[in-house]
Amino acid sequence: MNRIKITFLAAGLIALASCKEVKKESEEAGDAMQNEMEKMEETASEMKADAMGNTLTLAMNSASDSDVKGEVTFTEEDGEVKMKAIFTGLSQGDHAIHLHETADCSAHDGKSAGGHWNPTDQPHGKWGDEKGYHKGDIGNFVADEDGNATVDFETDEWCMGCDDENKNIIGKAVIVHQGTDDYTSQPSGDAGARVACTPIAK
Secondary structure (H helix, E strand, C coil): CHHHHHHHHHHHHHHHHHHHHHHHHHHHHHHHHHHHHHHHHHHHHHHHHHHHCCCEEEEEEECCCCCCEEEEEEECCCCEEEEEEEEEECCCEEEEEEEEEECCCCCCCCCCHCCCCCCCCCCCCCCCCCCCCCCCEEEEEEEEEEEEEEEEEEEECCCCCCCCCCCCCCCCCCECCCCCCCCCCCCCCCCEEEEEEECCCC
């Protein structure tokens, strides 16, 4: 009789230990699943942000037999678009950079991108000039003695994929010129050859 009780007691203890182990494993599996779900939600959120056009990174390609290369990143946040561009292979000194009207860099000299992006039909000028300026008139930047340069620009007059065609930069192109924009010559500032181009497209 005692042996039977002891056997039942031992079996009960083993069953209880097994239940605790199963519960522990179940809790661990649940935690792992929760972590995985959180990661998936974060990834989905990032993909959604990219799909909405919050960030766009583009490779600049050389044009007109230049050695210019680079990368341009556009980021939209709180009603403003920030542009950060990094270039190599430039000649030392000042160069112009503009947004042009067509996302087409197929031509050898970059002229397939058309003229400056100017949806409001303004004269060419320095950004912010009260006499007028193009929405693509970013301006000039300086390359160092090694041909490297960085451009930072931000404005609330651009958007990425919005319905306002006076602000939407998607479908335009970034052009870097060999020379300097004089801000007065019409219609483009007499900035010289187009030495790099990239379409702004998703």
